[in-house]
Amino acid sequence: xxxxxxxxxxxxxLSATERQxxxxxxxxxxxxxxxxxxxxxxxxxARDAAxxxxxxxxxxxxxxxxxxxxxxxxxxxxxxxxxxxxxxxCPAVEVVAMDAQRKKLAFIDDVIAELGLEGIRTLHARAEDxxxxxxxxxxxxxxVARAVAPLPILVEYAMPFVRTGGRFIxxxxxxxxxEAEAAAGAVRKLGGVCDTVFVxxxxxxxxxxxxxxxxxxxxxxxxxxxAGIPEKKPL
Ligand code: SAM
Numbered sequence: 001x002x003x004x005x006x007x008x009x010x011x012x013x014l015s016a017t018e019r020q021x022x023x024x025x026x027x028x029x030x031x032x033x034x035x036x037x038x039x040x041x042x043x044x045x046a047r048d049a050a051x052x053x054x055x056x057x058x059x060x061x062x063x064x065x066x067x068x069x070x071x072x073x074x075x076x077x078x079x080x081x082x083x084x085x086x087x088x089x090c091p092a093v094e095v096v097a098m099d100a101q102r103k104k105l106a107f108i109d110d111v112i113a114e115l116g117l118e119g120i121r122t123l124h125a126r127a128e129d130x131x132x133x134x135x136x137x138x139x140x141x142x143x144v145a146r147a148v149a150p151l152p153i154l155v156e157y158a159m160p161f162v163r164t165g166g167r168f169i170x171x172x173x174x175x176x177x178x179e180a181e182a183a184a185g186a187v188r189k190l191g192g193v194c195d196t197v198f199v200x201x202x203x204x205x206x207x208x209x210x211x212x213x214x215x216x217x218x219x220x221x222x223x224x225x226x227a228g229i230p231e232k233k234p235l
Contacts, residue, residue, distance in 0.1 A: 001028045004050035008202025012055060012062050016089060023088045023115050024054050030114065031079060034107050040079040055202040057082030058089055059210060060144065060169050062199050068093055070141030070166075075127050075158045076100075076148030080108040082171070086144070087120045093142075095120040098130060128227040131160035138163045138218060146171035151183035151211055152234040159190040160219045168192070168213040176209025183211075186235035191217035 002025045009016055016024075031053075032044050043052050060066050060082075068090035074083035074097045083097035097108050097120065105122040112120055123130060130136050143158040143166075151170055158168045172179055177196045180187075187194045192213040201208045224230060 001025055001046040001050050001054075004047045005054055008051055008055035009058070011202045012058065012200045014058055014061055014089070020088050023117075024085060026115060027080075027084055027088070027111050028054070030107070030111055034110075038103050038107065040104060040107060051201065051203050051206055053081050054085050056171070056206060056208060057085035057146070059171065059199045059201060059208050060086070060142075061089060063197070063210070063212075067141075070094070071139060072096070072142040072144065073098060073136075073140045073158075073161045075143055075145040075154075075161070077104070077108065077122075078147075079104050080111060082144055082146055083120070084108065084111060087117055088115075091119070093119070096123050096136075096140075097121070098123040098125055098127065100124070100126045126227045127157035128224040128230060131157065131224040136161060141166045143168040144171070145169075149231065150234070151179040152186045153230045155183055155186050155190055155192065155213060156224050156230040156235055159187075159192055159213065159215065160224050162192075162213075162215045164191070164215050164218055166215050168215070170211040170213070172196075172209045172211050174207045174209065176211055180211050187213055189220070189235055190223055191215055191219045 069092050071094045077083045077097040077099045087095045102124050108122050140161045143161050180194045180196045195212045198209050
């Protein structure tokens with residue numbers, strides 16, 4: 001895993017210390033081990049995991065204007081992707097890894113303890129509920145989400161967390177620009193403007209488009225709607 005990861009990161013123009021590579025390697029070992037008893041991921045083979053979990057999670061770091069500071073929330077983090085690799089490479093970022101499934105968060109808590117990571121915590125909640133919590137709403141500089149929902153739904157989950165001037169980054173595939181077009185109305189209602197960019201992932205077989213949703217105005221208090229509604233009736 002370590003050797004593959006080093007190659008992918010170099011291709012992406014990212015650098016990691018020996019310690020950070022070691023932390024991602026340990027995280028990978030723990031993922032494979034836990035996956036024997038809890039279904040966390042279908043991706044466990046070393047090269048695949050290095051590319052699809054670790055290098056891919058770090059894609060926003062290749063953006064020239066990504067600032068590795070402030071507060072970041074990972075909406076629908078699952079087993080900690082992209083939250084854990086971002087925290088490992090950007091220790092100064094304060095991270096909240098949120099998911100509706102507790103068993104996945106228990107794994108992240110174990111990784112946090114094992115690696116001694118600071119400034120990262122898990123949050124067990126549905127995005128539609130947490131987005132109404134005044135302690136969380138409009139308090140994040142960055143929100144990220146990978147493989148959670150189509151963009152018109154996802155923006156309603158994520159945008160309420162972002163402060164005006166902050167940005168939501170959605171990890172999408174080749175269909176990213178089309179999703180961004182479909183989500184344009186929803187993005188506007190939630191106080192954002194959306195752009196898309198294709199970024200390097202370390203291997204041409206993995207095409208990664210990032211939808212960059214800049215928050216230019218506060219999200220109206222009507223959003224997010226009640227749990228389940230964004231999915232049933234996307235904006
Ligand atoms: N982001 C991770 C990754 O890329 O490996 C996990 C992706 S997994 C396919 C989708 C995750 O989103 C699940 O763990 C699910 O529980 C979570 N999720 C879906 N809808 C959610 C919601 N409304 N609020 C919180 N979590 C949600």
